[in-house]
Amino acid sequence: MNASPSQPHPAEWTETQGLLSAEERDLPAGRHQFHKEQMMARIREDLRTTAVAPARNSPSTAPARPRPFLRRAVLLPALACALAAAVVGGVALTGGGDAGTSSADGPALTTRIGAADARGAQPLLDHIALAAADTSETTVRADQFLYIASKVASTYPKTVGDKTTIVTQKLHSRQVWQSPDGRDGWLIEPGNTGKDGITLAGPNPARSAYDRLAKLPTDPAALLRRIYQESDAVRDPEVPRDQAAFVAIGDLLTESYPPAKLTPALFKAAARIPGVVAVNDAVDAVGRHGVAVARLDEQNGERTEWIFDKKTYAFLGERSVQVGPSDTFKKGTVTFTIAITRRAVVDAMKEVPGEEG
């Protein structure tokens, strides 16, 4: 299971030695057998009462009600999903000798911090929502896949020996295929996945899955309520509530294929989040300059910026910039950045769409 030499195992981490023990315990006497019998009784009971699906009963929940933790299980990873996607490129683990990633790192990426204007957010988001409303609806069949190509890089503290430096990965490409239901998918991201990529299939549908987005309310107020509700359920208590909501919307916008009806609503919802500002200049991962809608995480001094074309207000990408004090990153450091270069509907996983037009 740990055979892949390209993935340094955390066991090599020197930090963990001494701090973390691998101490294991047995179950208290008799409990192993007790729980085994409980499980076997449940299995026999299920097999006796129903020949087919067993999804009805489990010990801690009433029948017909989905187990609450499963819902959460869907939410949390998904929250991580879309945007972490953005980060994915990033933060390659630098253990001992991972030549692949270390050679691809460079000096920390920095930027000029754009000026923030609190009053400008509302009109800017109005323009953006209006421009977004102008796009025609694409339909996606259940057997098709959404293709999203991007360029990503992220910045992280890298330790070699006893020296830690802040490095930024080389900007690299990332291609994702998602089934509309979010249960199947594929990722190719050289450096992180190998050239053939890896499956993103799993029992938990991605939170930014097309089908899910299609079911979200398109009324901004209702949508925002839903966003807060969902993000409250999974957010780390350390992350300010409004920031979590802003980031959650960003997740739905970035590595996703939001239905045409939903996009304007997402922007209008974002305009209602306290602390959202307009930024006069921001540059995306591939060097395109634009304007940004942003929000500062007052907790860690990092500003998340959604970057839009200055004229067309098309969504270009997203980045995080350290604008406040931090003992990890210098002011002006771009901690991660993603530029979306292509979104398309394709008929098969790993199929790359032809030229646009």
Added chain:
Amino acid sequence: MRTRIRAGDPDAFAELYDQCARSVYNHAFRLTADWSVAEDVMSATFMEAWRRRTSVDADGGSLRPWLLGIATNVARSHCRGNRRYRAAAGAVAAAGVPEVADHAEETAGRVDDRRRIAATVTALAALRRPEREVLVLCLWEGLEYADAARALGIPVGTVRSRLSRARGRLRKLAEAELARPARRKRELTRTNRQTKGDRDFVIRSAQEGNR
């Protein structure tokens, strides 16, 4: 084995239980810092595995990653807030520092065992839950990143980024320990100090918010 589990063969589940119960139990402890909660989580995990048996892929290796993924989800519902985890970890850490009288009665090995476990949960308490989950899956359970990603239903890059953050925090923690050379060994198990250090991480940390 996978085919039999998918088909709902009771004997296959019995085997799976015997092979993995202990591992799931310890995994659950690291995620909850509470042995009795860990027992509940372990039990619920196998019930849930039975319920979701058809989600097992026909191909693939050991079913342990799949079980650990389920256990992680179950544990999450038991121990949602970090505050709760820290409280539990604090209790374990306190128990790891035996009274002098205790010490005399117990064998040295047992005391060491408790101390090591206390040190572990104390260190884990410095992490956020998502980081703790990937760390526990990848470090103790030895899952390949791709397996951990699948177990948690997140992209492999997320596993990497969370591990990287976890690493940063652990390094800080290790440095903090080194900065107190005189009583280092003992301090490791003292919960009050660790909790203070923890605050710093919380503020500094959060490279990507809650993604």
